[in-house]
Amino acid sequence: MRVPVPEKYERNGWPSVERPDLTPPEGWSLPLIQSVNRVYQSRLSPDGERIAFIWNREENADIYVMPAKGGWASRVSFTRASSPYWWDRAPQWSPDGKWLAFRMKGHVHIADSRGGLPAKLPLPLDSSSSPAWLPDSNRLVITIRPDEIPHLALTDRAGTFLRVLTRDAGEDADPRPSPDGKMVAYVHWPDDDRNRRDIRIVDLESGATRLLVGAPKMKDWFPRWSPDGKWIAFLSQRTEYNQVWLIRPDGSELHQFTNLGTNVEEFSWSPDGTRLAIIVNRRGRLDVASAALGSGRIEEVKVGRGVYSRPQWSPDGAHIYVEYEDPTVPPDIHRIDVATGRAKQLTFSNPPALATLPMVMPEEAIYKSYDGLEIAGLLYKPKHPNGAALVHPHGGPTEQFGYTWEILIQYLAAKGYTVLCPNYRGSTGYGLAFEHANYNNWGVGDVQDCLHAAKFLAELPGIDPTSLGIYGSSYGGYLTVASLARDPDFRFACGVSQYGDASLVSSWAQCDRNTRLYTEMQIGHPSDNWEVFMDASSIHQVANIKSPLLLLHGLEDEVVVPQASEELAEALRRHNKTFEYKTYAGEPHGFQKRETVLDAMARLERFLDWYLLPPSVPSPRRRELPPVVEEDEE
Numbered sequence: 001m002r003v004p005v006p007e008k009y010e011r012n013g014w015p016s017v018e019r020p021d022l023t024p025p026e027g028w029s030l031p032l033i034q035s036v037n038r039v040y041q042s043r044l045s046p047d048g049e050r051i052a053f054i055w056n057r058e059e060n061a062d063i064y065v066m067p068a069k070g071g072w073a074s075r076v077s078f079t080r081a082s083s084p085y086w087w088d089r090a091p092q093w094s095p096d097g098k099w100l101a102f103r104m105k106g107h108v109h110i111a112d113s114r115g116g117l118p119a120k121l122p123l124p125l126d127s128s129s130s131p132a133w134l135p136d137s138n139r140l141v142i143t144i145r146p147d148e149i150p151h152l153a154l155t156d157r158a159g160t161f162l163r164v165l166t167r168d169a170g171e172d173a174d175p176r177p178s179p180d181g182k183m184v185a186y187v188h189w190p191d192d193d194r195n196r197r198d199i200r201i202v203d204l205e206s207g208a209t210r211l212l213v214g215a216p217k218m219k220d221w222f223p224r225w226s227p228d229g230k231w232i233a234f235l236s237q238r239t240e241y242n243q244v245w246l247i248r249p250d251g252s253e254l255h256q257f258t259n260l261g262t263n264v265e266e267f268s269w270s271p272d273g274t275r276l277a278i279i280v281n282r283r284g285r286l287d288v289a290s291a292a293l294g295s296g297r298i299e300e301v302k303v304g305r306g307v308y309s310r311p312q313w314s315p316d317g318a319h320i321y322v323e324y325e326d327p328t329v330p331p332d333i334h335r336i337d338v339a340t341g342r343a344k345q346l347t348f349s350n351p352p353a354l355a356t357l358p359m360v361m362p363e364e365a366i367y368k369s370y371d372g373l374e375i376a377g378l379l380y381k382p383k384h385p386n387g388a389a390l391v392h393p394h395g396g397p398t399e400q401f402g403y404t405w406e407i408l409i410q411y412l413a414a415k416g417y418t419v420l421c422p423n424y425r426g427s428t429g430y431g432l433a434f435e436h437a438n439y440n441n442w443g444v445g446d447v448q449d450c451l452h453a454a455k456f457l458a459e460l461p462g463i464d465p466t467s468l469g470i471y472g473s474s475y476g477g478y479l480t481v482a483s484l485a486r487d488p489d490f491r492f493a494c495g496v497s498q499y500g501d502a503s504l505v506s507s508w509a510q511c512d513r514n515t516r517l518y519t520e521m522q523i524g525h526p527s528d529n530w531e532v533f534m535d536a537s538s539i540h541q542v543a544n545i546k547s548p549l550l551l552l553h554g555l556e557d558e559v560v561v562p563q564a565s566e567e568l569a570e571a572l573r574r575h576n577k578t579f580e581y582k583t584y585a586g587e588p589h590g591f592q593k594r595e596t597v598l599d600a601m602a603r604l605e606r607f608l609d610w611y612l613l614p615p616s617v618p619s620p621r622r623r624e625l626p627p628v629v630e631e632d633e634e
Contacts, residue, residue: 084590101131284402386416395474471496501564554587
């Protein structure tokens with residue numbers, strides 16, 4: 001049982017006040033960079049006339065519907081609480097376009113897309129999610145969680161019945177009904193192999209389930225039926241990079257469809273079933289391409305220095321709807337003309353006051369780590385450097401820092417900070433071997449990758465080697481603490497950890513089930529891999545930390561529980577280390593409240609400024625004082 005942590009603020013040995021000699025860069029402010037209302041998880045209606053999407057504003061993440069050609073958005077939900085956008089899921093249109101199904105307040109809700117309040121499915125089970133409509137626009141397959149373990153069930157939009165569909169040992173997710181409504185393909189994660197993902201099929205008439213494709217220590221996922229129901233396309237790690245594979249629903253004719261030498265992140269079938277729109281990962285840039293089913297020919301649709309996601313075809317196949325973002329613009333919905341590649345922006349989330357400010361387009365930086373492994377990352381070089389530099393490892397660890405909208409980095413660059421975002425070993429996007437390079441090696445090789453990122457920065461022209469900092473969230477926070485504790489050269493002058501941890505056994509024992517299994521996928525179970533867990537826990541090296549550390553944590557975090565920062569703060573206190581520690585009530589794994597985000601960013605900025613910027617650094621907008629006039633003595 002976890003011991004509750006009260007909201008608190010604690011510091012030991014650092015000046016927790018603003019620096020009056022530093023002011024924000026001209027035109028910039030923390031409230032301004034927090035003013036973007038994020039648009040995400042869009043879904044085109046079956047007739048192609050409307051787009052449903054999630055709009056994070058007013059501390060809610062409600063469902064909106066707008067015309068597919070652009071125009072004013074209508075609000076569908078009104079009390080859908082904000083949550084980390086990377087875990088949220090898109091609203092689902094019924095095939096007749098009359099209904100929207102989505103998760104809200106922990107349960108599936110149904111809303112009439114023409115008007116009316118969303119209604120919760122009146123089921124006697126908690127935590128329903130992942131609604132998927134059958135062709136009759138009445139029945140749905142949903143995910144239910146008896147005993148926290150997700151399985152599939154069938155119901156209707158009025159919730160008049162509930163029929164459990166899957167019961168095998170393990171977890172079931174991503175249900176995809178066949179075009180004729182007779183079968184459902186889904187992803188199964190077996191209990192006895194954490195590195196395995198199978199695609200299975202359940203027959204709705206008989207209730208029988210069968211394995212479609214799967215193998216030990218092999219991940220197959222993202223099943224999608226062709227419009228005629230004759231093929232199922234899916235993503236697989238059967239080769240070094242994630243590629244699209246095809247298989248018949250009866251399990252025959254399994255074959256690899258794409259072979260691009262880089263990851264395919266997602267795809268969608270064209271309405272006539274002759275092409276796939278695919279999202280291709282090119283070292284952090286996500287481009288749109290079209291792949292012909294017969295020939296396999298790949299044609300570029302949209303290429304740039306940004307990230308395209310969620311491709312969806314218009315019913316006539318002439319357009320692909322996507323979400324797009326890059327380091328200079330926030331996410332918005334766009335419509336791409338397939339023939340010409342021209343894109344039309346449909347939503348506009350960037351405030352004019354922010355859009356007029358100069359932004360930095362990062363460049364790829366490549367360096368070698370301690371063992372010669374090549375590490376790639378994104379380097380943000382400010383127009384007016386202040387001599388200080390930051391290493392910013394991403395969370396995950398199975399994630400990738402790409403060409404996405406990162407407005408806090410832009411703010412720091414405007415202040416003059418150089419920022420390097422390394423894709424350390426364990427990151428995705430660089431092949432399966434690289435992704436698995438930190439299996440059973442957390443806190444060892446990946447920490448060295450961060451330390452060598454600091455070495456790379458220290459050797460750049462104009463960088464003061466004594467003014468290097470490191471900050472990150474989640475696994476990035478974990479790497480921050482480990483980099484301070486395990487560096488005999490003490491490269492970093494300070495570090496900031498947002499909802500990170502330092503004691504993996506303690507965190508494994510207290511986190512939610514999904515995170516616990518995610519950890520076991522990479523470093524096993526503590527009873528079987530005790531030494532790996534101990535070696536990965538930098539809380540045992542707190543005595544080695546010499547640099548100040550800022551800890552920020554939400555008290556409703558179930559991924560990295562707040563007790564993780566509480567234990568680390570206690571260890572820092574016991575060793576009389578310089579640190580600041582702030583917790584936030586009501587916040588999950590990823591701060592959501594505007595007040596919290598502003599407070600956390602202000603603390604981070606103040607912390608970095610004190611420990612990385614000497615008094616001689618000029619402010620981008622220094623306060624001008626009136627001259628002193630000396631009176632003549634009589």
